[in-house]
Amino acid sequence: MVELKIRAPVSGEDIPDPSAIPALAPGVMAHSKPYVASPEHQEAIGFPGELVDDWEERAVDKLGELVKNSRGLRVYLDTCVKCGACTDKCHYFLGTGDPNNMPVARQDLLRKVYRRYFTFAGKYFPWLVGAEDMTKEVLDEWYTYFHQCSQCRRCSVYCPYGIDTAEVSMAAREIMDSVGKGQKYCNEIIGKVRKYGNNLGLQEKAHRATLEDLEEDIEDETGVAVRLPLDEKGADILLVTPSADFFAEPHIDGLIGYAKVFHHVGASWTISSYASEAANFGMFIGSQDNMRELAMRIRNAAEDLGVKRIIFGECGHAWRAAYNFMNTLAGPFDFLDQRYPIPQHICEYTYDLIQKGALNFDKSLNDDIRLTFHDSCNVSRASRMGDKPGGQYEIPRAILREVCNHFYDMADDTIREATFCCGGGGGLLTDDLLELRIKGAQPRMRAMQQVAQDHGVTHMAAICAICKTQFAKVMPEYGFEMDNIVSVHQMVSNAIILDGQKIDREEGEEQE
Amino acid sequence: MLTIAYAVLFYGAALVLAGGIAYRMWEYSTTPAPLKIPTTPAPVTRGGVIVRMAREVVLFESLFKANKWIWLFGWIFHAALLLVLLRHLRYFTQPVWGWVVLVQSPGIYAGFALVAGLAGLWARRVLVPRIRYISAPSDHLMLALIIAIGVSGLAMRYVFRTDIVAVKAFFLGLMYFDWQPLPADPVLLIHLALVAALMIIFPVSKLLHAPGLFFSPSRNQADDARERRHVAPPLRTAARARQ
Ligand code: SF4
Ligand code: SF4
Numbered sequence: 201m202v203e204l205k206i207r208a209p210v211s212g213e214d215i216p217d218p219s220a221i222p223a224l225a226p227g228v229m230a231h232s233k234p235y236v237a238s239p240e241h242q243e244a245i246g247f248p249g250e251l252v253d254d255w256e257e258r259a260v261d262k263l264g265e266l267v268k269n270s271r272g273l274r275v276y277l278d279t280c281v282k283c284g285a286c287t288d289k290c291h292y293f294l295g296t297g298d299p300n301n302m303p304v305a306r307q308d309l310l311r312k313v314y315r316r317y318f319t320f321a322g323k324y325f326p327w328l329v330g331a332e333d334m335t336k337e338v339l340d341e342w343y344t345y346f347h348q349c350s351q352c353r354r355c356s357v358y359c360p361y362g363i364d365t366a367e368v369s370m371a372a373r374e375i376m377d378s379v380g381k382g383q384k385y386c387n388e389i390i391g392k393v394r395k396y397g398n399n400l401g402l403q404e405k406a407h408r409a410t411l412e413d414l415e416e417d418i419e420d421e422t423g424v425a426v427r428l429p430l431d432e433k434g435a436d437i438l439l440v441t442p443s444a445d446f447f448a449e450p451h452i453d454g455l456i457g458y459a460k461v462f463h464h465v466g467a468s469w470t471i472s473s474y475a476s477e478a479a480n481f482g483m484f485i486g487s488q489d490n491m492r493e494l495a496m497r498i499r500n501a502a503e504d505l506g507v508k509r510i511i512f513g514e515c516g517h518a519w520r521a522a523y524n525f526m527n528t529l530a531g532p533f534d535f536l537d538q539r540y541p542i543p544q545h546i547c548e549y550t551y552d553l554i555q556k557g558a559l560n561f562d563k564s565l566n567d568d569i570r571l572t573f574h575d576s577c578n579v580s581r582a583s584r585m586g587d588k589p590g591g592q593y594e595i596p597r598a599i600l601r602e603v604c605n606h607f608y609d610m611a612d613d614t615i616r617e618a619t620f621c622c623g624g625g626g627g628l629l630t631d632d633l634l635e636l637r638i639k640g641a642q643p644r645m646r647a648m649q650q651v652a653q654d655h656g657v658t659h660m661a662a663i664c665a666i667c668k669t670q671f672a673k674v675m676p677e678y679g680f681e682m683d684n685i686v687s688v689h690q691m692v693s694n695a696i697i698l699d700g701q702k703i704d705r706e707e708g709e710e711q712e
Numbered sequence: 713m714l715t716i717a718y719a720v721l722f723y724g725a726a727l728v729l730a731g732g733i734a735y736r737m738w739e740y741s742t743t744p745a746p747l748k749i750p751t752t753p754a755p756v757t758r759g760g761v762i763v764r765m766a767r768e769v770v771l772f773e774s775l776f777k778a779n780k781w782i783w784l785f786g787w788i789f790h791a792a793l794l795l796v797l798l799r800h801l802r803y804f805t806q807p808v809w810g811w812v813v814l815v816q817s818p819g820i821y822a823g824f825a826l827v828a829g830l831a832g833l834w835a836r837r838v839l840v841p842r843i844r845y846i847s848a849p850s851d852h853l854m855l856a857l858i859i860a861i862g863v864s865g866l867a868m869r870y871v872f873r874t875d876i877v878a879v880k881a882f883f884l885g886l887m888y889f890d891w892q893p894l895p896a897d898p899v900l901l902i903h904l905a906l907v908a909a910l911m912i913i914f915p916v917s918k919l920l921h922a923p924g925l926f927f928s929p930s931r932n933q934a935d936d937a938r939e940r941r942h943v944a945p946p947l948r949t950a951a952r953a954r955q
Contacts, residue, residue: 279924330848358778362930589753
């Protein structure tokens with residue numbers, strides 16, 4: 201499909217600037233679109249099965265309804281001055297050169313219809329302001345390019361009015377869903393969570409067996425009986441984590457890390473089989489109803505299990521949905537212990553314990569790793585950790601520095617609020633969009649190549665299930681191995697010394 | 713006749729401008745913001761939000777981070793526009809306030825800076841392929857309109873002098889409903905007609921970015937979702953239904 205084989209960086213070779221602006225290449229990504237949801241997947245989550253007859257009218261009505269109900273969307277559609285400040289900020293534009301991947305151009309795909317039907321200038325002088333009718337071509341363009349936005353909000357940081365293309369993409373996807381043209385990947389997954397409690401369709405029995413296997417593995421390795429409790433009523437803490445943590449690599453090593461931390465301080469905690477998913481794909485399709493449904497599952501599980509606290513595992517958009525939306529959609533959470541943040545991030549939890557000196561680490565156990573950290577979009581630009589703005593950058597780094605001797609940040613204009621998306625967020629982590637994912641990862645991968653060259657960095661840590669899966673897939677295209685992506689709590693797990701742990705020092709000794 | 717036409721034009725333009733902006737602000741403020749979506753890191757208090765907004769309005773902070781050229785031209789244009797507008801207050805006040813007297817000579821230089829800033833922005837719109845790609849005819853026209861206002865204003869100062877005492881009498885007359893004749897100088901008439909046109913299109917154009925900024929949830933929300941439950945009107949009803 202693509203002639204993509206980006207060579208591994210040879211030492212001494214110049215690595216192109218991650219932010220280098222490509223020449224415009226109109227239409228180069230016009231062919232990239234994800235599979236359309238089947239009628240069954242559509243109907244399972246409350247959308248028409250296929251494109252309805254009067255879809256043009258219904259799409260325009262839906263747009264009107266959304267604009268009436270979202271100040272953000274209305275202001276974003278009205279205020280853009282086409283200054284161009286955002287044009288070179290999107291990783292999909294940098295990686296493809298397709299001008300429709302410039303944030304403002306992407307917004308304009310929706311804005312031109314908004315203008316045509318809802319603004320004075322667009323109604324009477326469409327040619328003057330670039331207003332257009334809702335047609336099949338426009339719908340197809342939407343389907344193509346609103347599925348080339350990972351809703352990462354990088355553009356919003358740089359826009360003088362904070363215009364957030366993510367909100368525009370969500371609105372466009374919601375309109376498409378409402379007229380029967382949904383995306384298979386997202387909608388199928390939302391259906392699974394609503395039915396089984398998680399994105400994988402994993403059921404309670406299998407879930408329990410998986411956790412038991414993991415307990416055995418940990419005991420074999422450490423000699424310590426670390427538990428991974430499921431559905432334990434009366435536990436203090438409910439851990440809600442992305443279901444990838446139960447299966448995928450390197451996610452699962454992160455889960456082991458959380459379990460070891462809980463074990464070490466004697467915390468009483470549990471996972472829920474009913475709310476066994478932190479991810480909330482309702483956000484990606486802009487559907488508040490679906491978002492609320494998934495948030496309510498977590499609330500219900502917390503009430504049923506009688507927990508006092510809710511802690512979220514490593515997942516980017518899930519943290520946004522939990523941190524910013526859960527209180528609104530499923531709150532108030534007055535039945536939880538108000539002395540702790542509701543919800544709390546696992547990194548906040550571990551960081552607090554480190555501050556208190558409650559954890560023992562042998563950093564040298566991570567000496568075979570030279571590490572950098574990837575700030576995940578939704579954590580960086582759509583939420584926070586700790587009490588201070590920017591805690592979401594400092595807390596994970598503080599943890600990593602505590603457990604690893606060799607830590608190097610990537611270039612300043614590629615991290616923290618300026619971080620580049622992994623290329624697979626926002627509901628695009630599907631193989632039918634692989635070409636887009638590889639190209640969209642380019643800025644991040646170049647930044648990593650730079651630190652690999654300058655500091656011998658071998659691994660990158662992340663706190664997002666999507667980032668981890670995406671990097672495991674695309675890293676080989678950029679000269680790294682698929683296991684060069686690690687979980688933050690995997691690094692914690694490697695270095696933590698539990699009470700009574702048998703220590704396998706082979707690697708440490710070699711380094712003397 | 714001419715005086716009447718321009719008097720009516722300016723009354724109309726002022727009404728459209730004030731009414732249009734008031735309507736937009738009402739529309740924005742009554743549209744719910746259902747979820748917390750500040751672009752983080754964001755201030756955690758309302759006071760912090762005011763400071764963030766002030767930095768955006770005065771310094772164009774985000775734009776500065778994004779692109780130094782657009783920032784430079786954009787900031788020069790807006791700062792110059794402010795000075796020029798303040799300078800023009802002398803046509804509407806009698807006696808002229810002390811500080812308005814003080815901005816008279818900086819206001820003149822600002823007139824040149826205004827045109828220069830806009831010329832820079834227009835050059836980028838034409839020369840940078842990315843920005844050319846996103847420009848509609850209206851984006852070019854808007855620049856042309858404001859440049860024409862600036863140039864006609866400067867022309868009156870340096871080339872085609874007009875009777876500014878009479879102009880002032882005309883505007884004071886408009887304000888106190890005691891109409892006075894407007895000098896029939898072509899450059900003045902062009903200048904004023906363009907200004908009226910700008911006032912009229914303001915509420916239906918991208919010039920809405922001025923009031924719009926204050927309503928942008930990514931900038932005006934505090935980052936306090938965990939501490940304070942954010943509830944917008946439509947969700948309030950949903951929450952009640954659940955209980
Ligand atoms: S939200 Fe991210 S992916 Fe979407 S247009 Fe903006 S920068 Fe690109
Ligand atoms: S930075 Fe904002 S105002 Fe400028 S073109 Fe992009 S979206 Fe429009």
